[in-house]
Amino acid sequence: MAVLLQASNLTKRFGDVAAVNGVSFGLEAGTCFGLLGPNGAGKTTIIEMLEGITDADGGKIFYRGKPVGVDFRNDAGIMFQSTALQDYMTVREALEMFGSFYPRPAPIDELIDTCSLGEFLDRDSRKLSGGQRQRLLLAIALVNDPQVVFLDEPTTGLDPQARRNLWALVKRIRAQGKTILLTTHYMEEAYELCDEIAIMDHGKIITRGSPKTLLAEHFDEVVLQLPRADIPADPAELPLPVTLHEEEETVEILSRDINATIRILLDNDISLAGLQIRPRTLEDLFLALTGEELRA
């Protein structure tokens, strides 16, 4: 597949902080690429350099093989992590105004339909719920019928239902053949939406690949979870790789061979009534790679 947008060795400093420190990656046409990382990792800075909102200190950005220019604005759809619209502007008026900035705007009715804005078209944009507002901002990002869509934490602050609605929307956009770059703190989100992810921390990409490959590459074990109370003695004395989670009052045991592990547990007279088994997640991967919680 063709690389649509290419970032090569991007750097950006804010005073002493190296916000982005030599980041390179390519965005393949028609795919969804996810940037994952804890607060302050540099996700927003990268995305804003690609959008042309922030000037990079070093590195190059290519669009369709050529250095990006002002014209890229016509092809890029942007949803900022936080945005304000003018006061006293209805949803429809916002769409109309942003639409008229572009030479080839998308038909407004189509946007309204795609993003389900019909119910509150004439409402003041300040009086929308969080989910409605994100849908409007997404519609504005799509107003120019863009080739590349940048979504910076599109679902932060939404309830699980609204988050799932927005996922469906992103999938619909991807199905239309658009290329998507999104950032998120949510592993399920990246797993659900992205063909490829890059995990970053302290301005650097630590690892990248498809979610499934990454998990397969790094892990061949599953996690057994037990309530702390079900283990009478000191869990550390078990002949197993045990992690104690004080706050959640659970014990997690990594296992390559479930049968063997369970046998040991039974030998130690531990009740399996509260046992849960889960595969290792991107969350675990992040923790393993950086020693930090992803949602720090």
Add this chain to the structure above:
Amino acid sequence: MSWRRFLAVLKARNREFIRDRSALGWNIFFPVLIVAGFAFAFSGKPMDLYKVGVYAADPVQKLAEVQKTQAFFRTDYIQFIPISKLAPAITKVERHQLDMLFDLDQHHYWINRDSPKGYLLERVLHGADTVADITNSPAGNFQRQTVSGREIRYVDWLIPGILAMNMMFSALFGVGYVIVRYRKSGVLKRLQATPLTAFEFLSAQVVSRLWLILAITSGVYAGADLFIDFSMFGNYALLLLVFTLGAVSLISLGLLVAARIASEELAGGILNVLSWPMMFLSGVWFSLEGTNPLVQKLALLFPLTHVIDAARAIMIDGAGLAGISTQLVVLTLMSAVFLLLGAVLFRWK
């Protein structure tokens, strides 16, 4: 420059302003307040220039008597006030609240040595009965000549200044503040991500404020015309031109201030630092004639000074295009410089 984008921003800004009831209300209410205030202040007959207290056992009757017999007590522009208690009245003379005080019973009069008005009144008192003597005496080789004409009253002089001052506040704060607010809240950042250019955005802000200012200034003018008697000897189109250029220059100054600032407090501070000296030194309230020459030079740096000078020339003297060409050129240059600098320095973030 894309007209489509320019018009879209213009429409959005106008709509925002019109829907913001409190801002709209204030922009209409404030000028009404100004007109009402000045209409009230300048209604009624011209005020007397001097205040003279007249004390006697029966001051009202005694005053009526002396006004029949003595010319001084019939002098125009002096207000004669019957006084029934002497001591407090003397205190008033000390404080310049009365310019002169007569005790008709004891045949005393008091003036304050430090009061110029008292000094003049005393001269009038001594000369009042002998004007005829002066003009007719061989020593007074003066022939009396008279001219007549409408005086330039304070109100004639003040109205152009008030119109311009109202315009200044609307221009500076209406544009500067709004842009800083947009920047702070992130509205500008969202616009930056579109093909909209800074020039398109800024010119839409200028035009939106300009029509508003011209509409409101015309309204204030019409309202003042209804209730206040002031002079307008010049050409209306020329006056409109002066106010248009003045508004553009002041709006551009507002843009320049707002070019980079992201804090409303800082912007408000700078706008105040600009507008207050302009209000006092541009000659809105009093003429700078006879003040420190340095201050007069400084005042020429303010656009408002040139707007007011030109507006006064048109309204009071009936000046034509030639009479105000200097001000027009200066205002045009100032607009160009401010606008250019503002556009160059402008940052979305």
